[in-house]
Amino acid sequence: MxxxxxxxxxxxxxxxxxxxxxxAVDCILEKITQSIVSGEGVEIRGFGGFLKKHRKARQGINPKTCERTQVEEKYVPFFKPGKSLKEMVNKG
Structure with a gap:
């Protein structure tokens, strides 16, 4: 969707x-985005939570050239589904 x-x-x-x-949808998405960026995160009971996770620096490989490159540390958005959502998805 x-x-x-x-x-x-x-x-x-x-x-x-x-x-x-x-x-309303734009305002909700903007507030969720601001909360994730600030490190506060968002929790919607029964649905899940949005937060940012830290990824350490690592060695990466370019799949086309097989060249090794250094991937810098960074923060990435992360969604952790709630129990109710997991149960509904598993029931199909």
């Missing part, structure tokens, strides 16, 4: 203005 699909679904199912729903 893309962001536009989410906006469309929320608009149709709740009889809301598309512009209002788009603004």
């Amino acid at each position: 893309k962001k536009t699909d989410l906006v469309q679904t929320l608009t149709e199912n709740n009889n809301l203005q598309k512009s209002d729903v788009k603004l």
